Amino acid sequence: MTEPIITTDNLHLFYGKKEALKGIDLSFQERGITALIGPSGCGKSTYLRCLNRMNDLIDDVTITGNVMFRDQNIYAPDTDVVALRKEVGMVFQQPNPFPFSIYENVIYGLRLAGVKDKQKLDEAVERSLRQAAVWDEVKDDLQKNALELSGGQQQRVCIARVLAVSPSVLLLDEPTSALDPVSSHVIEETLLQLRYDYTIITVTHNLQQASRIADRTAFFLQGELIETNDTKKIFMAPEKQETQDYISGRFG
Ligand SMILES: Nc1ncnc2c1ncn2[C@@H]1O[C@H](COP(=O)(O)OP(=O)(O)O)[C@@H](O)[C@H]1O
Numbered sequence: 001m002t003e004p005i006i007t008t009d010n011l012h013l014f015y016g017k018k019e020a021l022k023g024i025d026l027s028f029q030e031r032g033i034t035a036l037i038g039p040s041g042c043g044k045s046t047y048l049r050c051l052n053r054m055n056d057l058i059d060d061v062t063i064t065g066n067v068m069f070r071d072q073n074i075y076a077p078d079t080d081v082v083a084l085r086k087e088v089g090m091v092f093q094q095p096n097p098f099p100f101s102i103y104e105n106v107i108y109g110l111r112l113a114g115v116k117d118k119q120k121l122d123e124a125v126e127r128s129l130r131q132a133a134v135w136d137e138v139k140d141d142l143q144k145n146a147l148e149l150s151g152g153q154q155q156r157v158c159i160a161r162v163l164a165v166s167p168s169v170l171l172l173d174e175p176t177s178a179l180d181p182v183s184s185h186v187i188e189e190t191l192l193q194l195r196y197d198y199t200i201i202t203v204t205h206n207l208q209q210a211s212r213i214a215d216r217t218a219f220f221l222q223g224e225l226i227e228t229n230d231t232k233k234i235f236m237a238p239e240k241q242e243t244q245d246y247i248s249g250r251f252g
């Protein structure tokens, strides 16, 4: 085994006095897809947001324990959070393109980083949109307002926007739950291609989706990590009774 790309060690998170994560020890190897599953409210989104410090934006949050990205403790005081979020990008449940052109959406992060070279920007747009499997559908009108695209296309443009800044890790929080089945399928196929180049961590409450696309699965319950293993093992022969109960649909 090589060094994991992300490791959390005894990670606790409190919203005020409420403990939402109760000491999570979990690590992610480079590349491939890990699904975070568990009933609503078990802490999946909270955990995901810890991995690129998105919880910093919420008031009255206390975090203890360690989150390592490669050899960097991301909660260390000298962490450059903007640089971190380039390396560890996030895609949300609701597609959230900005109300301007597809082209400007994709290069948003590059513009912020001060890239001006038109050829570089053009190349990044094509590469990212191709990787997000939406290039063929939008290439003839990159000036179109991204809000005019279908929900599934918008979500792939949002994935392209993250890929444009060349991250290592892609965090996705229920990226298909606001989409129709056909668009969801296209996103799943896209992630299955991206898994060769990126470390993908995706929250889903869709167990079929986890079993279709994830190499590894982590099962959360009430702020605790119950079990993590190869996806096949989790679904065919889980070690814990709680996991068995959840995957057989007994709760949540
Ligand atoms: N911003 C917040 N402020 C206070 N409590 C929150 C906040 N976000 C989530 N919680 C609580 O933390 C727990 C975990 O929530 P969440 O991580 O959203 O779960 P999941 O994504 O698994 O549905 C829930 O009890 C939820 O109500």
Ligand SMILES: [Mg+2]
Pocket (backbone or CB within 6 Å): 044, 045, 046, 203
């Ligand atoms: Mg959630």
